[in-house]
Amino acid sequence: MTVSADDLQMLEDTARLWVRENAPARAGLGRDPALGPAQWRAAAEMGWAAAAVPEEAGGAGFGFTGLGALLGEIGREIADMPLLANGIAAALVARHGSDKARADILPGLLGGQLRAALAIGEGAHHGSALATTARQQDGGWVLEGRKSWVAGGADADVLLVAARGDRPMLFLADGKAVKVEAIDSVDGRAFAHVLLDGVAVAEDALLVGNGDLVAHATGLARIGLAAEMVGAGERALEIIVDYLKTREQFGRKIGSFQALQHRAALMLVDLELARSCVQAALAAADEEREDLEELAILAKYMAGEAIHLISTEMVQMHGGIGMTAEHVAGNYIKWARVSEALLGGNALLAERYATIRGY
Amino acid sequence: MSDFRAEVREWIAANLPDSIRTPMPEEEIPWGGRNASFPNPQSRQWLEAMIAKGWTAPTWPAAYGGGGLDAAQAMILQEELERANARPALFSFGLWMLGPVLLEYGTEEQKQRFLPPIVRGEIRWCQGYSEPGAGSDLASLRTRAEDKGGHWLVNGQKVWTTYADKADWIFALVRTDPAAPKHQGISFLLIDLRTPGVSVRPIELISGSSPFCETFFDDVKVPKENMVGPLNGGWTIAKKLLQYERQNVSAVGFGGDRSVRIEDLAKQAVGEVDGRIADGALRNRIARHNLYDRAVDLTTRRSQIDTDSGSVGALTSVVKYASAKANQARGELAVELLGLDGLGWSGGNFDPRDLAETRKWLRSKGNSIEGGTSEINLNVISKRVLGLPD
Numbered sequence: 132m133t134v135s136a137d138d139l140q141m142l143e144d145t146a147r148l149w150v151r152e153n154a155p156a157r158a159g160l161g162r163d164p165a166l167g168p169a170q171w172r173a174a175a176e177m178g179w180a181a182a183a184v185p186e187e188a189g190g191a192g193f194g195f196t197g198l199g200a201l202l203g204e205i206g207r208e209i210a211d212m213p214l215l216a217n218g219i220a221a222a223l224v225a226r227h228g229s230d231k232a233r234a235d236i237l238p239g240l241l242g243g244q245l246r247a248a249l250a251i252g253e254g255a256h257h258g259s260a261l262a263t264t265a266r267q268q269d270g271g272w273v274l275e276g277r278k279s280w281v282a283g284g285a286d287a288d289v290l291l292v293a294a295r296g297d298r299p300m301l302f303l304a305d306g307k308a309v310k311v312e313a314i315d316s317v318d319g320r321a322f323a324h325v326l327l328d329g330v331a332v333a334e335d336a337l338l339v340g341n342g343d344l345v346a347h348a349t350g351l352a353r354i355g356l357a358a359e360m361v362g363a364g365e366r367a368l369e370i371i372v373d374y375l376k377t378r379e380q381f382g383r384k385i386g387s388f389q390a391l392q393h394r395a396a397l398m399l400v401d402l403e404l405a406r407s408c409v410q411a412a413l414a415a416a417d418e419e420r421e422d423l424e425e426l427a428i429l430a431k432y433m434a435g436e437a438i439h440l441i442s443t444e445m446v447q448m449h450g451g452i453g454m455t456a457e458h459v460a461g462n463y464i465k466w467a468r469v470s471e472a473l474l475g476g477n478a479l480l481a482e483r484y485a486t487i488r489g490y
Numbered sequence: 491m492s493d494f495r496a497e498v499r500e501w502i503a504a505n506l507p508d509s510i511r512t513p514m515p516e517e518e519i520p521w522g523g524r525n526a527s528f529p530n531p532q533s534r535q536w537l538e539a540m541i542a543k544g545w546t547a548p549t550w551p552a553a554y555g556g557g558g559l560d561a562a563q564a565m566i567l568q569e570e571l572e573r574a575n576a577r578p579a580l581f582s583f584g585l586w587m588l589g590p591v592l593l594e595y596g597t598e599e600q601k602q603r604f605l606p607p608i609v610r611g612e613i614r615w616c617q618g619y620s621e622p623g624a625g626s627d628l629a630s631l632r633t634r635a636e637d638k639g640g641h642w643l644v645n646g647q648k649v650w651t652t653y654a655d656k657a658d659w660i661f662a663l664v665r666t667d668p669a670a671p672k673h674q675g676i677s678f679l680l681i682d683l684r685t686p687g688v689s690v691r692p693i694e695l696i697s698g699s700s701p702f703c704e705t706f707f708d709d710v711k712v713p714k715e716n717m718v719g720p721l722n723g724g725w726t727i728a729k730k731l732l733q734y735e736r737q738n739v740s741a742v743g744f745g746g747d748r749s750v751r752i753e754d755l756a757k758q759a760v761g762e763v764d765g766r767i768a769d770g771a772l773r774n775r776i777a778r779h780n781l782y783d784r785a786v787d788l789t790t791r792r793s794q795i796d797t798d799s800g801s802v803g804a805l806t807s808v809v810k811y812a813s814a815k816a817n818q819a820r821g822e823l824a825v826e827l828l829g830l831d832g833l834g835w836s837g838g839n840f841d842p843r844d845l846a847e848t849r850k851w852l853r854s855k856g857n858s859i860e861g862g863t864s865e866i867n868l869n870v871i872s873k874r875v876l877g878l879p880d
């Protein structure tokens with residue numbers, strides 16, 4: 132099945148050191164100039180993209196729990212790396228791809244030579260609405276539609292596209308076959324809108340499996356994002372607590388004021404609640420449980436609550452310095468809001484949860 | 491499925507009586523004790539079956555009547571019990587609070603004497619911590635225990651002692667060295683409530699029930715061997731017990747009856763459209779509440795795994811804080827949704843179900859006070875977990 136507690140800890144420790152060394156969070160506006168293909172190549176060489184793929188299929192066999200641990204480490208440094216997309220795309224292709232896709236595309240996804248993007252959502256607040264269509268033609272399919280806020284969309288070699296045929300379907304599409312429009316987002320991450328203007332794909336580009344694979348992929352993406360968000364919240368809280376322990380006013384550490392202590396404690400409460408949900412959702416993904424979508428919503432929702440609070444307090448508890456572009460707090464709060472909105476914000480997630488639960 | 495899971499599932503199917511698969515009304519909570527009552531005879535049958543397996547205390551050693559399970563097996567057992575909607579076989583301060591510290595700090599003789607009756611629900615325990623002058627600042631407690639050679643002589647008063655009027659024994663914090671700094675003169679003492687000089691007086695709560703009492707000690711003689719841990723070393727044990735309390739009381743949802751689902755109350759309040767709560771804003775609030783509640787349950791379980799594998803720790807205050815918040819939010823929602831029907835006190839004009847919701851709402855206000863207040867738990871988190879300075 133999945134990874135042992137000891138192996139998981141080792142994976143996490145190694146990843147923490149590596150991300151801190153190679154892709155640390157930084158202050159300053161815009162895209163991180165130090166981040167590029169080099170980091171991704173190195174991470175891929177360590178086998179990270181293969182984490183959730185079983186060993187029989189050429190993967191590392193760490194399960195989604197293992198992938199989630201790595202995403203948490205990337206989230207800690209709010210590093211813009213395509214692990215979420217590659218890790219999930221690789222797992223989906225390994226499990227649901229055609230023989231040809233598994234032969235031609237999977238190895239590149241696992242090794243990181245091919246960069247994937249998840250072209251699922253069509254609006255920051257409408258993670259599960261699906262207007263993109265798939266129409267059968269000449270023994271293959273033609274995809275028509277527009278995907279928005281696709282992480283890594285501009286650099287992707289392979290896109291995992293959600294489209295509606297006679298049911299929600301998932302296709303692999305060539306990055307060169309689509310038009311992309313890069314976005315200058317508030318958090319400096321590399322998002323793009325992706326235009327599918329009559330993109331023809333072969334029959335073997337279709338992913339095949341039981342149930343609604345689009346819902347499944349959306350669930351996995353939400354869980355992966357929630358794992359990053361818990362990582363980011365964890366690191367942001369560490370930075371806050373460090374500041375509370377060092378900054379002095381009125382002749383004492385500001386962390387000795389009970390008003391601030393309680394607010395810090397409340398952040399930990401929300402963070403730990405979110406962590407429990409992410410762990411449960413990752414386990415559900417590994418066990419291929421029926422209630423995956425529910426747990427994915429729960430994880431993303433609670434991670435959103437936690438990181439909203441923590442990132443807001445991060446600016447406030449640093450005082451003036453927290454408002455400056457010289458401090459990292461601004462980058463955490465921007466990253467947080469974008470992540471909260473991606474794949475459905477909390478109002479939408481709650482509505483969807485009510486639907487699933489029958490009220 | 492693992493062999494153990496299959497075995498447990500089969501055993502539950504064979505032994506769990508039908509009525510024990512339904513939500514538990516307050517009056518059927520099986521508290522055990524010398525005067526145990528079982529308004530539903532199947533509760534007794536279920537308790538006896540569980541005792542025979544040692545599964546009222548799944549992780550305690552078999553030598554003391556426990557199930558001898560490891561943490562992973564205990565989790566499987568719990569999952570299977572939940573899957574079958576089984577009620578807990580026994581509610582007990584002995585199981586949740588005293589037992590775990592006896593296992594860690596008790597002498598072999600004390601373990602053999604006190605643990606098996608806890609597992610079997612024969613002795614019901616209550617907790618003698620708080621005093622009129624010592625609540626959050628528990629270590630300032632003043633109930634005295636003097637060394638009289640052959641016994642301890644106890645004088646003083648406890649307060650808010652839940653179920654002291656129904657319990658058989660009390661585990662109490664007593665001052666054994668008034669001259670020492672306050673944390674260093676406290677000992678942990680076990681007292682039979684039938685001992686002459688002990689008296690209890692029930693106190694009425696805002697919810698109208700009287701679960702807790704004042705407990706008075708007037709020249710009470712307690713055998714020397716009833717002290718747990720070293721003389722004047724009670725504070726460490728007291729704190730450890732509080733961690734178990736916070737963990738376990740949260741795990742049983744403060745014993746609150748959740749059989750009425752909040753979404754059903756909402757449907758009744760504003761009507762349904764296509765089977766859904768008609769009002770979207772309300773539906774969103776209910777969903778958000780339920781999401782939070784589920785996150786609390788998952789965290790409580792995480793904390794339980796820590797506890798079963800022998801490391802009570804960082805999560806206990808988180809869980810205590812959050813489960814109190816969730817249960818109180820539930821109570822407020824219920825009363826809000828019932829409108830004025832949720833604000834009756836008694837009598838035939840009200841639906842008994844609604845009257846029960848009103849009482850639960852009032853009782854839930856204590857959740858952020860009992861077992862250490864929410865403010866104190868936030869103090870614990872900020873100082874001990876986050877390491878913030880004094």
Ligand SMILES: Cc1cc2nc3c(=O)[nH]c(=O)nc-3n(C[C@H](O)[C@H](O)[C@H](O)COP(=O)(O)OP(=O)(O)OC[C@H]3O[C@@H](n4cnc5c(N)ncnc54)[C@H](O)[C@@H]3O)c2cc1C
Pocket residue numbers: 616617618619620621624625626627649650651652653702856857859860861862863864865866869
């Ligand atoms: C339903 C219920 C059942 C109980 N059962 C038992 C029992 O079985 N056995 C037992 O021994 N006790 C029991 N208690 C007592 C409970 O443990 C105490 O009430 C609790 O510890 C608070 O003490 P107090 O009532 O003296 O309030 P106080 O300590 O006087 O607190 C008053 C207020 O001040 C706040 N406060 C106090 N100190 C601080 C601080 N340092 N920082 C910030 N805020 C602070 C508190 O949070 C609270 O809001 C029970 C209480 C309730 C409500």
